[in-house]
Amino acid sequence: MTLNWTLEVTISLISLIPTVIGFLIALNQYNKMRNHCVFFMTLAYFFMVMDCILLALSKLFLSSLLFILTVYTIIAFIFCYIIFLIYIFKESINPTFLLLLTALSSAVVVFSFDPNATRIFHFPSGEIGLTWTGNFLFTTMLAYLVSISFFLYYVVKIFYYTPDNLKKISSLNLIGAICLSILSPISAVSVIVQILPGIHLVFQGIGALLMTIAFQVQPKLYFIPSFRNLHHIYFYTSDGGSIYDQAFKAEANVSANLVAGGLTGISALIQEVTKTETELDILIQKGRFILLEHGKYVSVALVTEKNHIFLRDNLRKIVKEVEEHFSTELEDFHGNITPFKKIKSFVDEIFVN
Numbered sequence: 477m478t479l480n481w482t483l484e485v486t487i488s489l490i491s492l493i494p495t496v497i498g499f500l501i502a503l504n505q506y507n508k509m510r511n512h513c514v515f516f517m518t519l520a521y522f523f524m525v526m527d528c529i530l531l532a533l534s535k536l537f538l539s540s541l542l543f544i545l546t547v548y549t550i551i552a553f554i555f556c557y558i559i560f561l562i563y564i565f566k567e568s569i570n571p572t573f574l575l576l577l578t579a580l581s582s583a584v585v586v587f588s589f590d591p592n593a594t595r596i597f598h599f600p601s602g603e604i605g606l607t608w609t610g611n612f613l614f615t616t617m618l619a620y621l622v623s624i625s626f627f628l629y630y631v632v633k634i635f636y637y638t639p640d641n642l643k644k645i646s647s648l649n650l651i652g653a654i655c656l657s658i659l660s661p662i663s664a665v666s667v668i669v670q671i672l673p674g675i676h677l678v679f680q681g682i683g684a685l686l687m688t689i690a691f692q693v694q695p696k697l698y699f700i701p702s703f704r705n706l707h708h709i710y711f712y713t714s715d716g717g718s719i720y721d722q723a724f725k726a727e728a729n730v731s732a733n734l735v736a737g738g739l740t741g742i743s744a745l746i747q748e749v750t751k752t753e754t755e756l757d758i759l760i761q762k763g764r765f766i767l768l769e770h771g772k773y774v775s776v777a778l779v780t781e782k783n784h785i786f787l788r789d790n791l792r793k794i795v796k797e798v799e800e801h802f803s804t805e806l807e808d809f810h811g812n813i814t815p816f817k818k819i820k821s822f823v824d825e826i827f828v829n
Contacts, residue, residue: 484673488532491677513563520556580619624657649690656683699786712736773806
């Protein structure tokens with residue numbers, strides 16, 4: 477069998493370099509964080525790697541089947557990334573959008589069985605490739621346009637919500653998204669693809685790499701939207717005494733000692749009623765959540781509008797750091813809360829800056 481070794485195949489293989497690196501960065505982060513949000517981001521980039529591989533092989537062997545399978549990997553990537561964004565924003569997707577995207581994806585699958593879904597394409601250089609045609613091309617492009625509109629909307633939203641001191645790293649994420657969702661498709665349908673066939677995959681790979689680097693360097697990007705939903709944080713001891721509290725929004729607040737004592741009392745009551753020693757970890761009241769995390773000496777209560785997995789992870793982190801830093805003061809605590817004013821630096825580092 478003669479292999480169709482063309483410039484397009486070569487560029488497709490080159491695009492694997494940034495794409496695979498991006499996937500490995502995401503995989504490494506998942507191994508560290510082990511949560512569903514990072515899992516779906518990693519899975520999305522896995523399908524992007526498969527897209528590059530299948531595209532290169534389809535052009536190398538001029539295989540219509542492999543070429544059609546690349547569209548399936550794109551659909552898988554889109555849905556994985558949508559789930560990833562749902563986890564970040566803790567929002568329900570507009571059912572109309574979801575219905576439209578599902579219908580378009582189904583149409584893509586149906587039209588992929590058309591014997592004329594692909595055809596041989598001749599580049600000006602004389603090299604041979606494959607291209608989509610007819611209804612298969614139309615529905616694929618429409619599904620892609622709908623999905624990238626959604627994708628860009630949420631990436632821009634992350635950038636908009638990002639605090640000023642994190643804007644630079646958030647900009648890297650935004651630039652990656654532009655490469656992935658704007659420069660890649662534009663290059664795929666512009667005259668440049670006649671000169672450098674497969675160049676859209678390079679933009680796609682660079683975009684994926686920039687986005688994964690941004691999230692790797694600053695994991696706070698995963699819960700940037702939650703910054704806007706924080707109201708107050710309370711630190712208190714096992715006997716219900718407040719040692720530090722901090723407001724995230726200017727609003728009338730209840731006495732910290734009253735809150736600490738109340739939460740301690742509720743937790744004790746629930747333990748008594750349920751006959752267990754499990755500590756209270758969440759309270760919900762009319763769109764407000766109180767997330768609680770307990771250490772050996774200190775408990776933390778975070779008042780927020782959304783129960784986000786990354787908020788929970790960072791509560792565990794701050795409890796551990798505070799107990800390690802103030803181990804001497806907490807072991808010999810007799811009511812002096814002055815040293816605990818320094819907890820502000822921990823709160824600012826994890827939840828504010």
